[in-house]
Amino acid sequence: MSQPGDFEGVRKDIIAILKQKGYDDGSAGPVLVRLAWHASGTYCKESDTGGSNGAGMRYEAEGGDPANAGLQHARVFLEPVKDKHKWITYADLWTLAGVVAIKAMGGPDIQWKPGRTDFADDSRLPPRGRLPDASQASDHLRHIFYRMGFNDQEIVALSGAHNLGRCHVDRSGFEGPWVNNPTRFSNQYYKLLLKLKWKPKKWDGNFQYVAKPPGADEEDEDLMMLPTDYALIQDEAFRPWVERYAEDQDLFFSDFAKVFAKLIELGVYRDEDGIARADKMKAFKGSY
Ligand code: CCH
CATH class of the missing domain: 1.10.420.10 (Peroxidase, domain 2)
Known part of the structure; x- marks a missing residue:
């Protein structure tokens, strides 16, 4: 168990699980990036629903969406990190893992801010069909x-x-x-x-x-x-x-x-000090 707020420790432990011998090209990195993206890419600006808050993929209705097939591997790779840092929310862990993986694979530094909250149940999940369909134009x-x-x-x-x-x-x-x-x-x-x-x-x-x-x-x-x-x-x-x-x-x-930092902030409401406020987030209050 680590100290709450030790994000440096979390980053180190994410780096430590990236190498996965025998899995795909030997790295968990790409599938972690996809997890961060699919966690965030359900956002709808107009209704202010969906987005990186909530970690709804833990529930069958979102995790079992065919669009999210395979992302259970990413979540399983991250379980030991969550286990060691129990205080971090899944929603923060999944987005942070994407950012850490991109950097570790030679990509840019991406701004990441904590404060996402996990849904307590599956009553506020975004509807299916919000992620892109690869066969279209x-x-x-x-x-x-x-x-x-x-x-x-x-x-x-x-x-x-x-x-x-x-x-x-x-x-x-x-x-x-x-x-x-x-x-x-x-x-x-x-x-x-x-x-x-x-x-x-x-x-x-x-x-x-x-x-x-x-x-x-x-x-x-x-x-x-x-x-x-x-x-x-x-x-x-x-x-x-x-x-x-x-x-x-x-x-x-x-x-x-810039754009990946924007993606992983979708659906996260912050006050003027940058503090995330779950009580101000529609997804936590309203219904769809
Ligand atoms: Fe993607 N993506 N993606 N994608 N994607 C797939 C895999 C990855 C689409 C479809 C697919 C983004 C945008 C789109 C990753 C990151 C991003 C796959 C294969 C499909 C299909 C899944 C499989 O078979 O495992 C479509 C359509 C779009 C529309 O724009 C965006 C945006 C991002 C991140 C910023 C990554 C990474 C993968 C590789 C995952 C892996 O397991 O290797």
Whole structure:
């Protein structure tokens, strides 16, 4: 058991669980980033519901949403950290783990603030269907991300997280990594989107794009893009941002740090001193 408020201790223990021999590409990092994103990405600006408060994925109604398939691995990886630091809320732990993982994989420093509260029961969970559907295109991306309060530039910057990790057929119905080194944060995703010849994958599974990595042999694993990834270069307002981030990794890192910090604050109400106030949060008071 550690001292309440010892976030440095929590950060160290998150770093210690990142290496996971035998799991995916040997790292829990990518799936932790996805956990932080799915915990936050249910936010609706208009009704001020959903978001990173509550840690609703602990309950079947949200955790069992097919959109969240596979994220139980991330939650299980974090259990020893929660066990050692019992005072931290799951909602804080999940968002902090995303931020720590990004930094440890070579990404930028992202501002993180504590104060999220866990729901005491499952009566305030956001409805299903608020997370994006990978088989759709740019109008769907705008519909989902504008609802959270993001603009076109922020949508493209956030999508750069697909530089990490991979798709799993048994989780999403898609398959493969986006880049050669999926445990190293960089702007490679944008470069490959523009540079490789993406072709529809020949299989019975979901429609997705594939390409061989540069200099690959026939037996090397294909790289992939989801229809929503490919939409970023088809859409005339998104594409210029893909081009800028492909050219300028520093710009991408700085924009990504800002937008990810905004993502994990969605649904968190803070007073003028920056203190989170659960009593002021609609999700804790009202109904949907
Ligand atoms: Fe994502 N993502 N994501 N994604 N995602 C998947 C995996 C990861 C979409 C669909 C999928 C963001 C945006 C989108 C990560 C971070 C972010 C998968 C494969 C699908 C499908 C899941 C599987 O099979 O395990 C769609 C659609 C969007 C629309 O924009 C954003 C935003 C972020 C973070 C900022 C990460 C990381 C992964 C890899 C997870 C892993 O387990 O390796």
